[in-house]
Amino acid sequence: MNLNLTLVGQAISFAIFVWFCMKYVWPPVMEAMHARQKKIADGLDAASRAARDLELAQEKAGQQLREGKEQAALIIEQANKRANQIVEEAKDNARSEGERLLAAAQAEIEQEVNRAKEELRKQVSTLALKGAEQVLNASIDEKAHAELVEKLAAEL
């Protein structure tokens, strides 16, 4: 328990150790730690950026999907409308065609009837003439009585 030179020796070795620590231990360790800190910070930064990018991409994909669905719906609707239109048109066409055919048929029937009537009239006039010839037993001047017979046929 005597105070002696040990004190000085201890102080000197203390100074040497501190100097060594300050020169060769502290800076590299600190540097490595700071570098790692920066690395980790950068990594975390990149991760959060990537997460944000992912979020954006998902949002974009969702939006595109939504747009695609909307377009598809629009196209289907248009197609339906067009199909209806085509069906309507076809119906109209069919109806008008049918009406036209009907009209043509009626006209033909009318014509046919008229022709039959005409024929009939002609035959009736001939028949009437023949009958009158028989009745009168004399030949009648066809030319002279044609007007009369015409008139008669028209009355029929």
Added chain:
Amino acid sequence: MAGANPTPSEYIQHHLQNLTYGLHPENGMGFAHGAKEAAEMGFWAIHVDTLGWSLFLGLIFITLFRKAAKNATTGVPGGLQNFVEILVEFVDQSVKDTFHGRSSLIAPLALTIFVWVFLMNLMDLVPVDFLPSLFMVLGVDYMKVVPTTDVNATLGMSLSVFALIIYYSIKVKGVSGFVGELTLQPFGKKMIPFNLLLEGVGLIAKPISLALRLFGNLYAGELIFILIAIMPFWIQWALSVPWAIFHILVIVLQAFIFMMLTIVYLSMACEDH
């Protein structure tokens, strides 16, 4: 040893005696044989065991930390680097919390103090008779393995810190500022001698308390281990184990206190009022 079967008091005295090398007035240069001769050597003697063990432990500290520092990687750190980084981080944080100036010396100083003092304290947990008996076999009579139980060691460190306190005080405040701080507070110009007395005591108390706190704690701890060692061997474990476990706390705490107070004193020295 003082005999084949030393009395308890001889045993204790033997264990508290450093291996002293110096110039004895009668026997010339050599190792002291006993406390009386060591005292007669006066100031110009050295405690070979204290210096040897503290140098040995200090070398362990710097080689270990240098190895970690040299292989320091910014990637995933290995075991040693991890350990070193935890300590460095811890010390750095303590310094940053307390010391607000900028100095590249304070943090390495604090790290050295913490680890070195801790290692020197750690020698206290080596069984008290183990190393002395080993050296006895090798022909060395006295061996005190815990450097911090030698007041020379603690005072040597605290006086170094004291020199730094004065250096920083003068560097930051200038000579006049430092003298002014010592003489013009707390009572103003009319009481300069009284102020000087108060502040002087405050200043001197810093290294003394720093050294004696560490020395006292470790000396007392060592003494209790020695006292336990006197008891019959079959009861020793019942006392030495709890005391050793408690002492784990003490050695870390004392190393931390020494470091923390050094930082605080230096930060006070750097503060301008």
